[in-house]
Amino acid sequence: MDQFGARGKVLAGGTDVLSMMKQGLLAPEVLVSLKNLAELKQIYADPARGVVIGALATHNDLADSPVLQERYLSLCQTAHHMANNQVRNTGTAGGNLVNAVPSADLPPLLIALGAAVTLVSTGGSRTVKLEEFFTGPRMTVKKDNEILTEIVIPDNSFTGSTYHKFGLRRSGALAVVGVAVAVAMEGDLCRDVRIALGAVAPTPIRAFKAEEVLKNRPVTDQLLEEVGRCAAGESNPISDIRGSKEYRQDMIRVFTRRMLKKAISEGHV
Amino acid sequence: MSMEAITDKHGVKRYLITLNVNGDSYTKVVKGNTVLVNVLRDDLDLTGTKKGCELGDCGSCTVLMDGKPVNSCLVLAVEADGREITTIEGLAQHEQLDRLQDSFVNHAAVQCGYCTPGMIMSAKALLSKNPDPTEQEVREAIAGNLCRCTGYVNIVKAVLAAAKAEGGAAR
CATH class of the missing domain: 3.30.465.10 (Uridine Diphospho-n-acetylenolpyruvylglucosamine Reductase; domain 3)
Known part of the structure; x- marks a missing residue:
């Protein structure tokens, strides 16, 4: 080369x-x-x-x-x-x-x-x-x-992780949004979390603010919804044939909440 | 590993490759940009393998490479050197159709027929790995093969029936 x-x-x-x-x-x-x-x-x-x-x-x-x-x-x-x-x-x-x-x-x-x-x-x-x-x-x-x-x-303390590709078909589709999370739980407290979003910015991005919202607070459905809203605000998607900017942001909210819940309760899935 | 190359007077390099196709060994001279599907169709006259989108979306060029389904339009011939290739022509034994082929005929899973060879190769790979698949597994296995006529229902039925028949024979 x-x-x-x-x-x-x-x-x-x-x-x-x-x-x-x-x-x-x-x-x-x-x-x-x-x-x-x-x-x-x-x-x-x-x-x-x-x-x-x-x-x-x-x-x-x-x-x-x-x-x-x-x-x-x-x-x-x-x-x-x-x-x-x-x-x-x-x-x-x-x-x-x-x-x-x-x-x-x-x-x-x-x-x-x-x-x-x-x-x-x-x-x-x-x-x-x-x-x-x-x-x-x-x-x-x-x-x-x-x-x-x-x-x-690298080896890490994460107790759970998951990714969801939200596409328009089950196979052969590009992600409208992609949401990945990794969480390190200690009881009902989230000691560490990383949230990464795909298809909503020129590169994959971390939702740093949303991560801070979740850290070291007792996990409730209400908190996860707040984290989802925060992540949606951090994304910067475009509107195209697969979805509008507003739709993508709302899907970030929904899937960030759902994926966190899944990784927190089910581990690496 | 370097491959033997012959350079012609225009500076175009050609490479000597050996493919094992349907159990027979072929040695061919190909250009660097020749894709596998063109060697199969144009050099070996194995035109059962179809060309559709030629971009890896439609699956009509599906062949098995070392037992795994791949889109032969996105495999360079030089990269298939030394590999074992199975095409639709390799399934029937003499006049005896493969069970999958029979099942496709019996379930009217063929309409225009263009997707059929690729569809059957994907199904063949599935049944080799998983002789008793669920409907979901069949649908996943053929997700890379687009059919624009029959709408998949009879295709899925045909694959499930072939699996059942094969299981019956084994028992």
């Missing part, structure tokens, strides 16, 4: 890059395939770093991973409801992040879980928190000569 710079493009699953190229939206001179790097397909728990997801793991690899099923079932569920089976067998977790589509499903939950990504170039490697990775629609901090090799979810 050092040699080709902006003229080159990394090819992982190809479900995004090839369809963009066919539509004339992308015209790299050179595609560099990562497909034969088997080590980047693995999903494992590293005692020192947390759960590591190789960038080339497909969505179905995530859905079927015993490690994720045990630790973060929410991530398996998210992957299982993406696109359709053919795309889930081909498209990769790393690709879903690098393409940086604002409605992508993996970023909100991974941000809620505090994940980071490893970017590697011939000059070395660096770690970037996923919430600092995205800079705009289809834009990230990754340089042209860097390759995203892995996603790391």
